[in-house]
Amino acid sequence: MGTDRITPSSSLLETLRALARDRTQDVQRGTPAGKSIPKDGQIPVIAKHDVQALRSRLHELAAETDLSDTQSMLQARSQVLREILLWEFGGDFRMDSQFLPVVDAIGKTLDADPNLQQRFMDLMTDLRKA
Numbered sequence: 001m002g003t004d005r006i007t008p009s010s011s012l013l014e015t016l017r018a019l020a021r022d023r024t025q026d027v028q029r030g031t032p033a034g035k036s037i038p039k040d041g042q043i044p045v046i047a048k049h050d051v052q053a054l055r056s057r058l059h060e061l062a063a064e065t066d067l068s069d070t071q072s073m074l075q076a077r078s079q080v081l082r083e084i085l086l087w088e089f090g091g092d093f094r095m096d097s098q099f100l101p102v103v104d105a106i107g108k109t110l111d112a113d114p115n116l117q118q119r120f121m122d123l124m125t126d127l128r129k130a
Contacts, residue, residue: 015116015119016081016084016106021088053087054083054084054087055130057083058080058083058084058127059127059130061076061079061080061083061127062076062124062125062127062128063127063128064076065124067121067124067125067128073120073121073124076124077107077110077120078103080123080124081103081106081107082094082103085099085102085103
């Protein structure tokens with residue numbers, strides 16, 4: 001039985017995905033004509049890439065990051081968030097006016113919680129080992 005977990009610390013990724021869904025839930029103006037939003041208000045999510053592609057890309061980002069440098073970690077975090085969002089919502093989301101605000105909002109959420117900051121550090125450490 002397969003899993004879409006990327007690393008043992010994938011619960012952080014699941015948290016990020018949930019935050020992204022919450023932040024984009026109100027963004028419905030990009031819905032093409034003739035396509036309706038389900039009655040529960042959830043925008044259908046169709047991953048455009050397989051989990052192995054995401055895992056590989058995140059591993060590359062982690063390998064290029066200096067885990068002891070705050071600026072390097074902030075830059076990596078932004079890149080990781082973008083990769084996860086694009087994987088989760090598809091490449092077209094990059095063109096949405098809410099893409100960068102969602103990345104920023106999730107980053108601020110991570111900044112506000114030391115536990116999430118540590119979990120991100122653990123994720124990056126795990127990705128480097130993978």
